[in-house]
Amino acid sequence: xxxxxxxxxxxxxxxxxxxxxxxxxxxxxxxxxxxxxxxxxxxxxxxxxxxxxxxxxxxxxxxxxxxxxxxxxxxxxxxxxxxxxxxxxxxxxxxxxxxxxxxxxxxxx
Amino acid sequence: xxxxxxxxxxxxxxxxxxxxxxxxxxxxxxxxxxxxxxxxxxxxxxxxxxxxxxxxxxxxxxxxxxxxxxxxxxxxxxxxxxxxxxxxxxxxxxxxxxxxxxxxxxxxxxxxxx
Numbered sequence: 197x198x199x200x201x202x203x204x205x206x207x208x209x210x211x212x213x214x215x216x217x218x219x220x221x222x223x224x225x226x227x228x229x230x231x232x233x234x235x236x237x238x239x240x241x242x243x244x245x246x247x248x249x250x251x252x253x254x255x256x257x258x259x260x261x262x263x264x265x266x267x268x269x270x271x272x273x274x275x276x277x278x279x280x281x282x283x284x285x286x287x288x289x290x291x292x293x294x295x296x297x298x299x300x301x302x303x304x305x
Numbered sequence: 306x307x308x309x310x311x312x313x314x315x316x317x318x319x320x321x322x323x324x325x326x327x328x329x330x331x332x333x334x335x336x337x338x339x340x341x342x343x344x345x346x347x348x349x350x351x352x353x354x355x356x357x358x359x360x361x362x363x364x365x366x367x368x369x370x371x372x373x374x375x376x377x378x379x380x381x382x383x384x385x386x387x388x389x390x391x392x393x394x395x396x397x398x399x400x401x402x403x404x405x406x407x408x409x410x411x412x413x414x415x416x417x418x419x
Contacts, residue, residue: 226403246405287403292353298347
């Protein structure tokens with residue numbers, strides 16, 4: 197079967213750095229996405245990886261290792277507004293997105 | 306309209322009733338999707354459409370139907386609602402189905418079936 201694993205919840209301090217991990221087992225791989233979802237709102241796109249390595253976008257970076265079925269999202273200089281759920285999704289061989297349950301990130305002052 | 310819209314925002318529905326959730330996008334995206342999101346579970350794909358005139362089944366299609374008569378609209382119909390269909394429903398669209406095309410999400414419809 198297809199499976200995306202992420203930690204359920206993480207806590208970090210304002211101004212710090214946090215890494216959210218995602219491991220996947222899917223039928224085929226055609227890219228990995230990270231989305232942010234604030235409570236009661238729709239998911240919004242953060243990053244896309246299809247090749248191994250690090251993609252940096254401001255305070256957010258995403259890493260992919262296809263051989264290990266592993267990705268992480270790195271958030272630097274955490275702000276209170278970063279409190280949200282972070283969703284990992286893999287595009288499978290049918291070009292459909294398979295979604296993890298999300299990681300709820302709590303930022304403390 | 307800017308982006309993707311959904312209606313209604315929320316709805317309470319008696320079991321057995323028929324309900325259509327509306328979704329409209331003005332980005333001229335070819336691909337559209339319907340997901341449901343339940344607590345503790347990831348988004349699950351119900352139905353999708355890679356281009357106007359075509360539709361496909363996702364992971365959890367039973368009890369739902371869709372149509373794609375034109376590029377902009379992608380309604381989702383529950384023929385006879387059941388309590389297990391209580392969920393938050395998100396419509397999404399992307400320029401194309403593959404590549405690095407991100408999906409843009411509507412604001413969601415919160416549906417309660419009693």
